[in-house]
Amino acid sequence: KAGVTQTPRYLIKTRGQQVTLSCSPISGHRSVSWYQQTPGQGLQFLFEYFSETQRNKGNFPGRFSGRQFSNSRSEMNVSTLELGDSALYLCASSAFVTGPETQYFGPGTRLLVL
Amino acid sequence: KNQVEQSPQSLIILEGKNCTLQCNYTVSPFSNLRWYKQDTGRGPVSLTIMTFSENTKSNGRYTATLDADTKQSSLHITASQLSDSASYICVVSARGAGNNRKLIWGLGTSLAVNP
Numbered sequence: 001k002a003g004v005t006q007t008p009r010y011l012i013k014t015r016g017q018q019v020t021l022s023c024s025p026i027s028g029h030r031s032v033s034w035y036q037q038t039p040g041q042g043l044q045f046l047f048e049y050f051s052e053t054q055r056n057k058g059n060f061p062g063r064f065s066g067r068q069f070s071n072s073r074s075e076m077n078v079s080t081l082e083l084g085d086s087a088l089y090l091c092a093s094s095a096f097v098t099g100p101e102t103q104y105f106g107p108g109t110r111l112l113v114l
Numbered sequence: 115k116n117q118v119e120q121s122p123q124s125l126i127i128l129e130g131k132n133c134t135l136q137c138n139y140t141v142s143p144f145s146n147l148r149w150y151k152q153d154t155g156r157g158p159v160s161l162t163i164m165t166f167s168e169n170t171k172s173n174g175r176y177t178a179t180l181d182a183d184t185k186q187s188s189l190h191i192t193a194s195q196l197s198d199s200a201s202y203i204c205v206v207s208a209r210g211a212g213n214n215r216k217l218i219w220g221l222g223t224s225l226a227v228n229p
Contacts, residue, residue: 004157041221042203042219042220042221042222043158043203043219044219045217045219055214056214056216090157090158092157102148102160102163103160104160105157105158105159106157107155107156107157108155108156108157110155
């Protein structure tokens with residue numbers, strides 16, 4: 001079974017631009033979560049989508065948005081990029097079950113804002 | 115406030131030695147606790163998941179323990195290998211209404227295994 005894939009793997013943008021990152025979950029997984037990881041802050045939760053609906057949301061400004069499609073693929077968008085948005089953006093998928101579920105992470109998209 | 119604290123922040127050990135990483139949490143209501151391993155430049159990989167009723171869980175040379183009374187967990191690595199060099203992250207899941215849950219991430223312990 002293929003793992004979680006993220007595209008692109010690396011991205012360089014300038015301040016003020018916008019960016020869209022893509023995530024394809026493991027086949028059959030309906031939950032997709034997005035995280036921002038920076039050296040000093042660790043993993044910061046952005047949002048989670050399940051069946052095309054945002055189920056949870058972290059404490060990020062409105063410049064960060066996301067969506068999920070009917071095939072469970074997800075995109076996140078960051079508008080008006082700031083230098084502080086430079087980070088590794090990770091996507092994780094999980095199969096929705098009633099018990100504790102394991103999240104499977106993709107390799108991440110490394111974004112550099114100049 | 116829900117928090118997960120890990121110690122030490124970083125650790126250097128020699129190949130073949132054992133080590134123990136600590137995780138203290140103040141998360142309520144508790145659902146489960148997970149340990150992840152993250153290699154540099156890669157996404158985290160799940161090592162173990164423990165619920166309230168589980169005291170210990172092993173995954174090869176990795177053994178996690180959970181003391182729900184003191185709200186502490188540890189990850190013990192036996193006979194370390196160079197490939198164990200990574201960041202180890204403790205994550206606690208807080209139970210919410212319905213099927214909702216919130217994950218609280220620790221900052222991780224950076225482990226370096228030297229030959």
